[in-house]
Amino acid sequence: MTRDYPVPAGYLERETEVKKSRFIARVAPVSSRDEVKVWLEQAHRDHPDARHICWAYQIGRPGSAAEAGMNDDGEPSGTAGKPILNVIQHKDMGDVLVMVVRYFGGIKLGAGGLVRAYAGAAESVLSAVERSVQQPMIPADVVMGFADEQPLRHWCEVHDAVLESVEYGASVRARVALPEHQADAFVAFCDAQKLDYDLER
Structure with missing residues (x-):
């Protein structure tokens, strides 16, 4: 799946403390509800004694997410999942899951304090994680002679395309995935090399 919006480049963890409670x-990057479930199961395995594991996610383009979800996991309604989701939405990032594990420190924070603590924890990790943007890719099929394979491989390397x-067989058949913005350059290359190609635009 290709994306032309920012997503987390990988997994990251950050810890904050508020009135002796650990957050x-x-x-983590996610592209389906199944992946969300896998990450949550891992968090519960890693922290079996935590009082709460609250979370929120959004899948798809920021601002028009295809799917989003949140869970307060026993905290008062609206004090955990929603603040986490609000921070995600303000970060202009898609395909992202944020989980906040809480170990209760003995001092109650109150509804406002919980909202600030969960939002702050989400902010700390989302500000630190690196982002990556994948460009939309389009497929192309190429039929060529054996001598044309090396020039095609070289073109792919230079233009961020994937062979x-x-x-x-009697000829060489290749499947190429190329960045959408390189389509015209690809057509020009194939025409110059006299290659038989089929490009899906």
């Missing part, structure tokens, strides 16, 4: 925030498969 361990984790961020997904190569089949050898």
Whole structure:
């Protein structure tokens, strides 16, 4: 799946403390509800004694997410999942899950304090995580002679394209995934090399 919006580049964890309660925030890239479930199960395995593991996620383009969810996990309604989701939405990031593990420190924070603590924990980890943006890719099929394979490989390396498969028979058949903005350059290359190609635009 290709994305032209920022997503977390990987997993990251940050810990904050508020009035002796520990808040361990984790961020992870997700592209489905199943992946969210896997990360949550891992968090519960890692922290079996935590009082709460609250979370929120959004999948899809920021501002028009295809899917979003949140959970207060026993905290008063609206004091954990919603503040986490609000921070995610303000960060202009898609395909992201934030989990906040809380170990209760014995001092009640009150509803306002909880909202600030969970939002602060989410902010700390989302501000620290690196972002990555994947450009939309389009597929192309190329039929060529054996001598044309090396020039095609070189073109792919220079233009951030991926040679997904190569089949050898009477001729060479290749499947290429190229960045959308390189489509015109690809057509020009194929025409110059006199290659037979089919480009899905």
